[in-house]
Amino acid sequence: MEKKVDAKIAMETRAVHSADRKRGPGAIPVTTPIFTAASYIYEDVAQLDRVFAREEPGESYQRYSNPTNRALEELLADLDSGAGALATSSGMSALQAAIHVGLADRNRSIVAAESLYGATVHILMDIFEPQGVSVHFVDFCDRAKLCQAIDRHKPGVLVMETVSNPLLRVADLDEVA
Known part of the structure; x- marks a missing residue:
């Protein structure tokens, strides 16, 4: 409805x-x-x-x-004028759920920002990679490198932080989208 x-x-x-x-x-x-x-x-x-x-x-x-x-x-x-929303008990569980949903019907490849929260890197490397998901890190603030990584790996999901933790890097979200 x-x-x-x-x-x-x-x-x-x-x-x-x-x-x-x-x-x-x-x-x-x-x-x-x-x-x-x-x-x-x-x-x-x-x-x-x-x-x-x-x-x-x-x-x-x-x-x-x-x-x-x-x-x-x-x-x-x-x-957000959305059809629904899901509140989770932590940001990490929200991230894991979002990635699982994002990869459900897409290429099992992730392009992720080089600058990420340590627990995010852990989820990508120690949970998703062993499940057969390829993970590739790139500088999201370097548009040319990001575009090359997207063209090369055809990711089902992009993972970035709007203000990265701990380095406080800020990629242009509109440009990335």
């Missing part, structure tokens, strides 16, 4: 109010509630099984779904 964004509603207003309140009877909270529960109790174990199996809507376990995370995902999707 494609969500239409009302262009008349300012981004600032959407940033404050999108996805932050459940509509329904009774009072509406002024701010997004924070749910800290790791698991949820149901009177009927069969119902919990159906929720776990996603045969029925509801909460079951923090790792699978949480109203606070869902509100964040809905907010980000709305602000």
